[in-house]
Amino acid sequence: MGIQFLATGSYLPGDVVTNEDLAQFLDTSDEWITTRTGIKTRHIAKGETTSDLAVEAARAALSGSGLDPEQIGLVICATVSPDISVPMIAAKVKRALGIENAAAFDLNANCSSFVYTTTTAYSLMQTCGYEYALVVGADTNSQIVDWTDRATCVLFGDGAGAAVLAKTDAPGILATHLDCIIDREDALHCANKLHKTPFFDPDTVETLRERPDKIQMKGSKVMKFAIRAFTESAKIVTQKAGVQIADIKAIVPHQANFRILTSAAKSLGVPLERFCVNIDRVANTSAGSVPTALDEAVRSGVIQRGDLVLLAAFGGGLSSGAVLLEW
Ligand code: ACO
Secondary structure (H helix, E strand, O other): OEEEEEEEEEEOOOEEEEHHHHOOOOOOOHHHHHHHHOOOEEEEOOOOOHHHHHHHHHHHHHHHHOOOHHHOOEEEEEOOOOOOOOOOHHHHHHHHHOOOOOEEEEEOEOEOHHHHHHHHHHHHHHHHOOOEEEEEEEEEHHHOOOOOOHHHHOOEOEEEEEEEEEEEOOOEEEEEEEEEOOOOOOOEEOOOOOOOOOOOOHHHOHHHHOOOOOOEEOHHHHHHHHHHHHHHHHHHHHHHHOOOHHHOOEEEEOOOOHHHHHHHHHHHOOOHHHEOOOHHHHOEOHHHHHHHHHHHHHHOOOOOOOOEEEEEEEEHHHEEEEEEEEO
16 A cells, blocks of 8 residues: 555746846846846735635645545645634635545645645555545745845745645655754744734833844855755655665755755756756745646656656755655
């Protein structure tokens, strides 16, 4: 018995924002963004929320699976930028799609979320008997970036991806690995706003008043961690599964910076062509990053049944992880 990806789906909100559009209000240029990151455009939501994006990506994956909504036993949604916390986004997805008989919860491992979600679903399917699970990663990073900080806001976009996992006779998922090292230098940080209550005013405490509620990032520190964590995760899952990295047909990475991908490809000794890349068009969509790239690779025929596929991600925390599977 294996746990296999049955279908994928994704959703990007309608408005495409180019580097030139950003240069209208930021001291930046298409040349700087393209050469430093590989990003040309990103989708930015106008009125659509993270949970709206999650519903549409989940709808596409469920439709592709050919399953009835009642067959799904587990729904897990991952996000860094939830628009709702009660109910959780997974409950909104259940309700929108008429998934009556499923356990549901949200999960946040920042940009590593989709490998965490997939690993969690994989484990619960093995231990709790679920036949089918729906996993979703969605983010509206446009809500949590500081649009005056040119070093971070140009990197992010909005988007969502999803997948239906199924118990099958095929091998499916072969190995998983999750990690999180302590971020002692606050390389990636974003706090939720604290509200005044009848008992306490956060504005009376300087450290609370000045807590940044938009993403703050020490880019070069994150980049060094990302390359190391990506490479290590890939090596660990291939060792666990007893396969060679050279045999992997497609690597679906977290899309944070094209330079991270070229460095990771070099240190793994894998041709860059094996990497499924959409960062040029969608930028970093956090929890949506791996599943949108995966959906694109599946729909375009780059990934075929029987292929060895690696999903690998890293992000705030500092979290990282990988999933190795036979598609
Ligand atoms: N346009 C023009 N100039 C800029 C911009 C911009 N958008 N942003 C920064 N610069 C300037 C800086 O001010 C600096 O100028 P200075 O030399 O006069 O001080 C110069 O460009 C170089 O800046 P660096 O930060 O050294 O540039 P670097 O080559 O490191 O690239 C970047 C910065 C793109 C942020 C890179 O460090 C990176 O991608 N890091 C990893 C990001 C990442 O992986 N994030 C994951 C997030 S996952 C999650 O969980 C949220």
